[in-house]
Amino acid sequence: MVTPRRDSGKDRPSLKDARILVVEARYYEDIADELLRGATAAIAAAQAEAEVVTVPGALEIPQAVAILVEAAAREARPYDAVVALGCVIRGETGHYDIVAGESARALMDLSVLLRxxxxxxxxxxxxxxQAQARARVSEMNKGGGAAEAALAVLALKRAKAAERPDRTIGFTPRRTAETQE
Structure with missing residues (x-):
């Protein structure tokens, strides 16, 4: 079996002041406990601050993220990153495909839209x-992996912002003679 390469985090800039929103679905409580344990340990290791919010299931996670991120921005206390934790186990109906696909799609849409x-x-x-093995901190530690992924992208975002503080990421219209008048 191939072992995935992990970012050790040793070359990351400090994330000591980072606010990380963790939204966890408690549908499978024992699995949620392990996912949360792994995620909060990774966040603590980065010296970042975690705020944990609980929702019933995976489909509610993107909604909660959107609501909480907007509220935090309004209060001038924005989150620097988000970690989504939950579990969807295939059953006898097609509901699994809807929950798994739509929660992932909505989270990706939010992440890209809001950078x-x-x-x-x-x-x-x-x-x-399978869920237990992936959730357990002593085994695959997917909660910790999700937090480490968010922290790695946050470190990248901060590094790029530090390189070019005068520029924003995204589309900048080109100036023409007409727009300069």
């Missing part, structure tokens, strides 16, 4: 045993 680093730790598995 918000986001670690997706929503497990999509066939069995509870």
């Amino acid at each position: 918000l680093p986001l670690g997706n730790g929503i497990l999509t598995v066939e069995t509870e045993a």
Whole structure:
């Protein structure tokens, strides 16, 4: 079996002042506990601050992220990154495909639209045993992996902002003689 290469985080800029929103779905509580344990340990190791919010299931995670990110920005206390944690186990109906696909799509849409680093730790598995193995900190630690992914993208975002503080990321219209008048 091939072992994935992991970012050790040793070359990252300090994330000591980072506010990380963790939204966890508690549908499978024992799995959620392990995912959260891994995520909060990774965030603590980066010396960042975690704020944990609980929702019933995976489909509610993107909604909660959108609401909470907007509220935090209004209060001038924006989140620097988000970690989504949950579990979807295939059942006898097509509901699994809807929940797994739509939650992932909505989270990616939010992340790209808001340029918000986001670690997706929503497990999509066939069995509870697979979920347990992926969630356990002592095994695959997917909660920790999701937090580390969000932190890595946040570090990238901060590094790029520091390189060119006079420029924004995104589309900048080209000036023409007509627009300069």
